[in-house]
Amino acid sequence: MTQQYWERLLSYQSTQTIQKRLDNIYQHLHINNSNQLSYDNCYRFVYFLKHGENFFMQANQSPHAIQPMLLFYGLSQLIKACLLILDPEYPSSSTVLSHGVSSRKRKKQHYLFLNDEVKVQRNGLFPHIATKLYNIKHLEIEKYSMDLLLRQIPEMNEVYQFHLEKELFLKINSSQHEFVITEDISNHFHISSKRLAEILCENYAFEHLPNTKDSVVTINKNSVFKYNLNPFLYCLEDDCYYLPSTKDAFLNLPEILVHYLLLYNLSMISRYETEWWYDLLLTAPNNDYPFILRYMEIAKKKIPFYIINFLEDML
Known part of the structure; x- marks a missing residue:
């Protein structure tokens, strides 16, 4: 590769x-x-x-x-x-x-x-x-x-899991233009999916796209390049995006x-x-x-x- x-x-x-x-x-x-x-x-x-x-x-x-x-x-x-x-x-x-x-x-x-x-x-x-x-x-x-x-770096997750027993990343569903914040993700931070999406949009200049399902909120990638997505972290090995599992790891x-x-x-x-x-x-x-x-x-x-x-x- x-x-x-x-x-x-x-x-x-x-x-x-x-x-x-x-x-x-x-x-x-x-x-x-x-x-x-x-x-x-x-x-x-x-x-x-x-x-x-x-x-x-x-x-x-x-x-x-x-x-x-x-x-x-x-x-x-x-x-x-x-x-x-x-x-x-x-x-x-x-x-x-x-x-x-x-x-x-x-x-x-x-x-x-x-x-x-x-x-x-x-x-x-x-x-x-x-x-x-x-x-x-x-x-x-x-x-x-x-x-x-x-x-x-999401590829480091396995090392953290094995040696420190820490789960550092949450996998995010995404399409070509959108990230999807579900309740499973937002519950990890003890807030609603809508509120988490709003926080991410406020801090990282994404466009919030309301979804018809109450449990799912989408965020427009807004033409941001793969290599510059924050806080959405790209894993090359599985071609997926992740969020840090702790607030202190959100780093722009x-x-x-x-x-x-x-x-x-x-x-x-x-x-x-x-x-x-x-x-x-x-x-x-x-x-x-x-x-x-x-x-x-x-x-x-x-x-x-x-x-x-x-x-x-x-x-």
Whole structure:
């Protein structure tokens, strides 16, 4: 399945075609000198994609010990290609060149990965991506725990169930244009289906569509892309959508940004916390081992999926 996404990306590795597509978009965005910018950026775009793909291909052939670094830098390259579509001047200043997030440099005694946090910086690639690609100018919170981030990825549900005996996601019925909030779902939150639908529409700009059945309320997807649906979380493995089972896990953060934060922290751990990292990989002393390894396998599949969907929607 993953190979299919990389094969689809081949269509975006023609500078002739990409130059025309970028020029059309820049004109639509009323950007001056669109022709010259599209010519300059078509080569950068293709090189970013190729470089990102090479990082991912190498990650598939490398030991777990260095996979976080390869995946993080591969994701960064792929995202830079996406940025060029909506931000032709990238990087317009040195403030967007840093990672845009930071992590605790020294791990405390009895450190657990799920309890670790990353902090979002005011400047850097992460806030720049949030603003340019998703129009998120002010993030809800500035610190994100690894547990909260992993709870945005439905494919992690099995790991949580087995190791922590937690059911983290509620499956949502959906069609091409609608999500259906039934009483079974709303009862979990101790409110009516109508009230839950209203809350979701108020917080996530969905259109509420009343249904003839009292027990079912539908929500119009409103042309929101798969990769940017919140709080509806997409599971690639079963092609279904889920809601978090707890209110504290409702996080208005596109999943590609969730992967950025997780892989940033894992890459920092693998580089600077060598003793802890190899102790984890060689002895598997606690639940961090299956959580991290399962996550990295998911990231290898979902990141190229989201990237190709973004490019196909935009170009």
